[in-house]
Amino acid sequence: MEFRKLVIAAAAGTLLLAGQAAAQGTLRIGMTASDIPLTTGQTDQGGEGMRFLGYTAYDALINWDLSSAEKASDLVPGLASEWKVDAADKTKWVFKLRPGVKFHDGSAFDAAAVVWNLEKLLNQQAPQFDPRQSAQGRSRIPAVASYRAIDPSTVEITTKSPDATFPYQIAWIMMSSPAQWEKVGKNWDAFAKTPAGTGPWKIANFVPRERVELVPNPEYWDKKRVPKLERLVLVPLPEASARTAALRSGQVDWIEAPAPDAIDSLKKAGMQIVTNAYPHNWTWHLSRVDGSPWNDVRVRKAANLAVDREGIKELLGGMAIPAQGFFPPGHQWAGKPAFKLRHDVAEAKKLMTEAGFGPNKPLETKILIAPSGSGQMQPLPMNEFVQQNLADAWIKITFEVVDWNTLINIWRAGAKHESSRGATGMNYTYFIQDPFTGLIRHLQSSLQPPAGTNWGYYSDPEMDGLFDKVRNTFDAAEQTKVLQKIHEKYVDEALFLMVTHDVNPRAMSPKVKGFVQAQNWFQDFSPVFMAK
Amino acid sequence: MSELAGPARGYWSNVLRRLMRDRVALACILVLAVILLAAIFAPLVAPGDPFRASMLRRLRPIGTPGNLLGTDELGRDMLTRLIYGGRLSLFTGIVPVINAFAIGTFLGVFAGYSGGRANMAIMRTIDVFYAFPSVLLAIAISGALGAGIFNSIVSLTVVFVPPIARVAESVTTQVRSLDFVDAARASGAGALTIIRVHILGNVLGPVFVYATGLVSVSMILASGLSFLGLGTKPPEAEWGLMLNTLRTAIYAQPLVAALPGAMIFAVSICFNLFSDGLRQAMDVKL
């Protein structure tokens, strides 16, 4: 009997091993970035940078839960196993650090490392201050006033004023290894070649502008997230048709954002197309400065009713979710807006007539657009389509086309700035993953340029009051209710021209298995493996 | 230079006659004329509106009823867009050469006629620009100035001035030292008269032939800039840009996507063959 058990156990062991061996392989991904994002911790290249070289090789004190495709993802403990705000002083946050976590270089992660990493971004006098990481990370944590290590496993961070959205901010901040930085000669360029974080992946090999290779970190603190792959290779392929060609000729196994027109042919070639909702929206941000036609709520509503969102979806080969609000349908902060974003030209005309316009007296105004840009989807055809839609409701749009970087600068400068060229709106896509990036930054009156990115100079004491309430509501359920109320106000007053949400299409070879596309800008590559 | 002495009155009619006998050049002139006229009278010739998009008629194949050459990624009629596209493509291809022809000839003749320090100053500056490979210079200037038709014309003009100025300068220098110029000068003719009567007459021919040869290069470069996103901006119709925006559709409708490139190719070949024919007809060696 004993012997038989042993044999069975051995057989099971072999099976298990075989199973593991099968669940390995190399996954090569074609990114849309034109270069390898920064490998030092705080990445550049926008959301894609954090997706591939942020949350893979590094962790934040608080991470995103990327394990589900069904629900919008929320925060989960990362390098901090728990955190709470001081009951008496709501500006004091205490983070309990996860014990026993090691950086890839073997050094221990502790409270001193957290302070060191915050200094890296915020203190220009610190020897480890890195202007490049600072440029990316500093504006993510505007609330931070000071920070200190209470003991080796406890950190206290003080915010400038009570801010319940602070956990979302700190989820941006990646922890790099101070010991590794010392070892490579206190030099970030050297660190970039041999980086060390705490994440599930280690950066193994790095050819600037061409590829970066990641290998699993078997000692990762969350055993569930130890990668199944042998190797993950990232290749920058900014050109959509080059990406498609690379996938079809077998040079990569997975591409980000295939061109909509290539999707049919990719499907025919046996590729899988993976999509999911994620917190992204494609809008026209409307100016509310004096004299803007969008100050009239009837005009804003009419424009929203004139847009044929199903037509846009068709234009994008089905790769879109028609907007029902500022957040994607079903989002936990969507609430129940009364104003429905439907295609109703008759109603739009009625509203326009009330507002004093008509077929012989159309509203004429100018909108800023860029021919390309991160998250902008297919800006030219989409904008032209919206232009045609609005013409049906007597809104005659002319476009001012500028390049993407210029548009970003105009967005920072505000609608009153001369660089906005008198335009009353701009086509801008938003990363709307947390209360600040999702809602507050666009419309809080204290964030009018140059202080922030309230481009349209929107100002409404009621809205400001709601934003303050979000920041002062530390109970999660209560906070969600306030956020829903804000979103209802966004939609009911038609504060933006809300058009569509991207579905983040990815095309991958049939060999790629196990990927769960989270409703997030970031993704988890740990469960992915290659079929033989 | 076989025609150094002032061209005879019958020279141009001779050239024309010789050109008319060159069947290849004639065919090219014909093709170019058709494309040029179609572009100029695009609103009359084109079957549709170049900007009218339709989501229902996207990427139709060649031969679709109503869309003879299919439709593009926005459902716009390809034939219409190709006809309209000729306007900007020919414009951005030819205008830099015309500009460079005017500026380069002026600089070259001025430098060649003045000689001495002025010559040094002008020609050495031109040498600096000549020291850049042409594509590199065009892209450097366009890349620095940013996208746009105007910027692309500026950058291509800068690219073509140096070679034209060099040709003009070398011909001027040769002519200046000839006997009949000395004689004219001795008889008290002013510098302007000498340049107008004796020098330009000799310089314009070869420079013109040289410049026609540059048009095809200019077309390809201008479209290349648009292809890189540095030239014409959407939604304008321009062949290089159409090639660029149709690139993503190349798997869905490869033939339609290849059309703008074929147009650039065809026009460029015609210009080159025409330039060759002209060169032979005018008996110019460069």
Place this chain on the structure above:
Amino acid sequence: MLQYLLRRFVYAIPIALGVSVVCFALVHISPGDPLASVLPPDASLEMQQIMRQVYGFDRPLPVQFGFWLWRALAGDLGVSIATGRPVAGEVWHAFGNTFMLAALAAAFGFSAGALLGLVAGYWRGGWIDRLASTLSIAGISVPHYWLGMVLAIVFSVQLNWLPATGAGPGGSADWTWDWAHVRFLVLPALTMSVIPLGIVARSVRALVGDILSQEFVDALRAKGLPESGIFLHILKNAAPTSLAVMGLQLGYLLGGSILIETVFAWPGTGFLLGNAILQRDLPLLQGTILVLAMFFVVLNLLVDVAQTWLDPRIKRA
């Protein structure tokens, strides 16, 4: 001869200086914020000011030029804004890749072009001549970026014979000259070779035609020299100018690779340049253009010298 070489060399110095001024000026005539690429979109104005100081963009232009040139002379082209890596290293690595591509394209384009031109010039007016002329006209007239796309669709996507993008299965860092890597070179090099092929063929054809129409050939023929001897004569006389044409073409290939490298995602200087323009990475743009232009200046010098050496009859003013 030595004196000529010396003079030619000295003459190259002000040109090189002029080239560096143009490179520097180019980048500073460009509108827009040079730091746009490093700053996240919602960076505050204060943040931008800090970055401007860190990168030295707050100093006067002549001072910036002085520092830049001085360091460039020492081989330091500054640091890329977008990546933080030294520009010199990036350009050098990319230049190697472009050189590989250009050299292969040149080898093919030059030999095929010379052969075509020779045959066409020798049998002028025949069907071979017509074929060669058509091919060479097509070569110089084709928008090569378009040709590249077409070739990629046919040979990579439809037939799956050759890879469409990149420089080898493991990137260019572990390049080796085996088929696994060289197959990545085939399509871009072939596409790139059509222009020099056309130009070389045309030049050689014209040269051979000229030589054949000269009296000495008739004299040689009259003396009873066999055709093979005449052919040798032609080769000898056509070589110097042909080599000069090829030398310049190599320079154009190196400097004009951006379109091809964009289509094939080949990690060379053109790709680097494209990235630099896209990200408005001014130091990288400057450095890449400077290196390419300087190489062209040197190449011109070498071509002149080689031509003089091969053909001492050429008088040099």
